[in-house]
Amino acid sequence: MTATCPMTAPAEVYRRRRADLAARLERPVVLFAGYAPARNYETNPFPFRAGSTYLYFGGPPVEGACLVIEPSHGGDTRSALFRIPVDPDEEVWSGPATPDDVLAAAAGLDVTHIVPLEKLGRRMCDLVGIAIAPPCRRTHDLIRDLKLHQPTPDELLLVIEMRLCKDEHELKAMRRAAAVTVEAHRAAIAAAAPGRREADAAAAYAAVLEANECVHAFGPIITVNGHILHLHGHGNPMTDGNLLLIDAGAELPNGYCCDVTRVCPVNGRFTPIQRHLYDTVQRALEEATAACVPGKRYREVHDLATRVVCDGLVTAELLKGDPDELHARGAHTVFMPHGVGHLIGMEAHDMEDFGDLAGYPKGRTRSTQFGTKYLRLDRDLAAGMTVTIEPGIYLVPQIWQRDDLVGPYRDCVNRGNVDALLADRFGGIRLENTICVRSEGAPEILSEALELDAESIERLTG
Template identity: 30%
Template sequence: MYFSNQDIQLRRQKLASKWDSLLKPDEAVLVYSGEPLAKPGGLDQTYPFLPHPAYYWLTGRRREEEVILYNKNEGWLEFQKAIPAEEAVWEGARKDLLVSGPGYNLLELGSFLEKNKFSQIYKLGQVAGVAGKAFDLRTALDQTRRVKDSSEIKLIKHLAQIATYGYQKIQEAVHPGITEKEIQIVYEGEILRRGAHTVPYDTIIGSGTNSAILHALPTQKNVQENEFVLVDAGCDIYDYCVDITRMFPSSGKISSQHRALYQLVLKAHHECMAMSKPGVFWRDVHNHAAKVITEGLLQFGILKGNLSTLLEKEVVSVFFPHGLGHLVGLRVRDTGQEENVNPKTYFGARLRVDIELEENHLITVEPGCYFIQALLENPTIKSKYSDDIAWNEVEKWKHIGGVRMEDNILITREGNDNLTIGVPKSTEF
């Protein structure tokens, strides 16, 4: 168990203080853990069960078909399904079944609700169609969860250390001739040996031009001389995770173009890290990354014209098409920002979060610059930016693929703490 009853009670207290301002005394909230999803044609097989993160955060338990109830008068009450005797034969004793508050059989939930005659019941967790006051309650829950407590931070630091071992193995293993798939095996094998449960997302590995594929799945492609190898790989224990990207040169000799592109992204990364502190709006950090990359591409001769015009026309979106980062921690996208129902775009990218940073937010910083075939060969884009992009010059850079650099930072009172700083990172080639 990674969280004590004290951890759980403190989380509930923080959330209750917010929910109490939204709820009437005769209203209740139900948070559902969810149900297993059957595999198509799998008979009695189901996909591995993942509890809704809000439920797990509130209980520290990962069992399916559970509900936790909150009411201002009753407090927190937990409802569990009865455990069939034969389940222990197949699954053994489950330590995640411990009830951290007053516990009831799930079959009693209906009669409990009927007896208390709640005027409104709001359903959250693994449910669909959250609207009205339920939407406000979920927003309060998400905003509370975004602020990481000390036990969460401790676990994420542990995950970062495990991932560090994996990246160190990659650093030793990368050489011309190794396949992308073999690099994946090196990394995942090491983190599993070190205690990881799984990876939080499919490991991304792209060498050469494959490094320009944002979510490149590893292939049997052999790494060549004078190539970049982009590795975007995480580490997961009970849905808590880190999300890290690093670049590796395939050989000691790397071209000046590779070096220049890497240094440009590294500059954006350093400056955006320095900007990230409480009270700063994330969109401003993203916009700074876009500006730095625009300036660099202009210096390379890839962009042409006036800097202010290039920024106004958002030309950088062709080379930096994603947001600067996202909240991370409990799941790789953590809470997201579902309360932002009309998201805006900044330099062509729709940000996953458009928030003001607060102390103990945990967020990724991952600027990138890529030569993406699907964008560079798009007739609409070529026409739109015909006067802004030196297309002949672009041809000289396509072979590089792309560069991304990603760390996970905890926002602190004075600035931030890079929790993944120990993961190997080349400062120059």
């Protein structure tokens, strides 16, 4: 590390967060930064990325470090940072480590509260503590050795409730991530043309991130096979008539990120059916976004988007019947087999390491219906919550080969029209923005600067 820390907020913000958590704790919590996983052998690691909860409470991004926060019970907050001591030999290879005084100033800690990691066991021996850590075997081995406990759901909810709504420091970071994401999407769309490869668009995207000192927030999905929802390879050629789907986002050094999806016609012009379905998805995106106001249940936002999708599928003659009845039956799920969005912040799927505790409040559980059961969020929206809205329409061969999924809708599907699109390798259309719920009025669309309507996308392409 260099002698700077990529922190999101002033030190006082981190002190306040730790104090707020300490006032609610019944037992100490140890927040772990984690370690960089080895790519194939110990001295060839992937880049280090600290755990998000550790970062949120003021842990500087130091590999192997951990932040201990003890209950305050109305008194002073007791926090300490435990780090691996600086190894002079390692500094020969990796450069100077950040000094303790710099870490302390950035995190709002007394420099005397930065302690060698080997003393953590002594600190915790008389305390019954809980651990929150990223998925990392080395860290989990340490948790086992320290005899730390897993947090209860109620203890995790203390953290979740603090992280759910973003403050202005966090939103400033997310707006910056969105600006880089917009620039990168434009570069990738401009790289689309018949005869080129998905890899050309992926390279254009990555170049913008690198130029802005960002990394991918998740494995970028840049593909002509948009019906494969999580496809990370970029080896296919772009051919005339293809749709190129770009689902990607920038992550800043402090961890905050953006998640955006656009689709462009590789040859610069949508076909009539592509255009109709694109316009349908755009309308679903816009109507669902407008519904994101405080107090609105996110499942209702999902239902609004999928109702618009049903209407467009009927006018496209892929479904037949009354759109309301089709929606009630779930016929849209064979064309949109996922939820309309998710939490976002320090992770593209924010706090997903906490499971459905983050996305579902007490008393609500996931649907058992195919497609809808993949909805990651069903909370009531509140001011400051940042979420994605990402409806889509796909022709997934693996769905249409399964009678258990398609059979219930045999009477309302125009199978000949569906099969024609499958034969043409239609792929998929998904449109996505990252938004922030405001206390009043329409939500802020962090990625609003990126072109959305079909004509603008056509002009950007190639």
